[in-house]
Amino acid sequence: MLLDEDPATLIHHTVGNFNIQPDKLAISRINESLSTLQQARDLRVREAESALKKLSRQLTTLHNHHDELVSSNSSAAHASEIATLDTKKFRIAKTANDLEIESERLSSQLADLQAKLQELELQGVDGRDMAKRPQVEDETSLKLKVYRSLGIDIERENGEYSKAIIRNAQKGDLHVVNMDSKFSKFFYANYFWNTL
Template sequence: MSTVNAMQEPLKLIRACMGLFNASEDLETIAKVNKAVIEAEEIRTREQEESRNTLRALSRQLELAKGNATRPPDHPDENAHTQKINTLDLQKFSLAKNIREMEGEMVSLEAQISSLREESEQIDREQEAPDNLELDDKVIRLHIYRALGVELQITEESNFAEAKIASTAQNDVKTVSLDDKYSRFFYVNYLWDMIEPTH
């Protein structure tokens, strides 16, 4: 009986000790620790990948900086580039100025062509007139004034209506109305005064 009691004592002790342990809580703790370890490992892996990406980006920037720092032999430096831009600007302004001058010359030439065309038509009309038509004093005066740059307009009543004085110096045409307000002597002197500065 003593032997049985002796064996029961350790069993009681073991049962008492087992009551002190909570297997479910221990498993929960182990699971939490395991999860924390896995999460820490994932965070460390992400940080390592980000560090590697940052390093690769910095390496690319360094290579680009090295490439930009060493210019090829045929690449112009900054001063040469600026000088070339200035030269192109000057050429552009010079070309624009030449175009404006050419446009002005074209306008002047068109005016001269128009005047010559009118003169040619006038000559054609005179040539178509009868050969037996004698030149009177007005026709003679018309030719004289035209040679001096003055074109006289005659009305149907054979009266002088107006005079156009062409100025080659000022590149324009002045028109003077010839009415009965003033005498012929006044108009003759007035026209001569206008003719002299233009020739």
């Protein structure tokens, strides 16, 4: 009885009962989403490929630049130049040290010559003392003479004794001591004796 009807009519009624329109719309939306997602993925892939090509070009450029630098600057030449500069540095330092020692020696010699000149000026032209009676030397002059006899020259600056030059003839040494008021006379006396 039911099968007596036309199959096309039966199929049409069956399709109408299933209501597949919402499913078709959902499938259409899914296809659109898939299409949009594929386009976005393609765009991201193109951007990544472009960035990769750019980084690859930079890497090639840097690699070439590195190869040029390595080939133009050999490590042996660099080491040789460093050794030459070190030699010059030590030679200059030694020369500066030698000049400083020579300067101190000449300063000491100048102090001796100035003291002798002062003595000669006090004696006069004919070698006799200018004063009728012998001059009594004061305490400071006597101390300076004792120091000089020991090989110590003391220099005065702004009315204060600020520098002592100590010569040790046996050792061939020359020491210059800058005296400061924050150290005691006892300290300097001990230092002078130890140096002599």
